[in-house]
Amino acid sequence: MAPIELPPGDALKLWHQIALRQVLDESPDLNIRQIAILLTIYLEPPPHTVRDLARKLKVTKPVITRALDTMSHMKLLERRPDERDRRSIVVRRTVEGTLYLEKLGDLISHTARGQGSNG
């Protein structure tokens, strides 16, 4: 895989266009912690528990609980009891969450493509 050349100035323009698009589209505005949690769940190997996520992001457990409340209500992910240890829960992906992140990836990718050229 070739390194991606993205000078700081272009990076900010890219960020700007993506932020602008998200605002104009009125897409659900997850805060930065929720985004980090969601992407960790989808991009890193399972299982994901509240405790693991809290430790990985260096946030308190209630932050994870509340983020899971919000995002599971949006159907972006799903809680499941852990069969082996009933104190734990396991966070799982959903179809809706997969679609949401696919769209996000496409948006970033497409914006980056338009960004580099002189358009």
Next chain:
Amino acid sequence: MAPIELPPGDALKLWHQIALRQVLDESPDLNIRQIAILLTIYLEPPPHTVRDLARKLKVTKPVITRALDTMSHMKLLERRPDERDRRSIVVRRTVEGTLYLEKLGDLISHTARGQGSNG
């Protein structure tokens, strides 16, 4: 300028790493609207008034007013009365805001560079 090739999968990994870094660094978490406002002010030609920003982002004026309150308190930008029309204010850049966005651009750029290569 060459087009930037950033496949959706890599885009999500990039997003993940940047979000993770922002959370771990406890950087001030501006919401998506505030980011869009800030970058518009810094990347598009002045002058920037509340009304212009509200129209450009298709949000209500109080959204802009509150975002300016928050970000001017963080010294990321500055309100100034418009000399020509005293009903208007003009939003201006600050040194701190410039530094903040320079750091953000560097973070994105650096993360993207590490993203594409196998590092």
Next chain:
DNA sequence: CCTTTTCGTTTCGGTACCGTACCATCGAAA
């Protein structure tokens, strides 16, 4: 059994954001 530890959730007080509606000021035009 009983105590301690672990896990996720809930509660508490506080802060920040939202949209709707209203307000004070300024500028333009009669």
Next chain:
DNA sequence: TTTCGATGGTACGGTACCGAAACGAAAAGG
């Protein structure tokens, strides 16, 4: 001058987030 529209700010009620602390349930260990 008065009237009217434009501009930015404020007030209100509601929602969501935060950290700290307390909680109930389940596991671990005596």
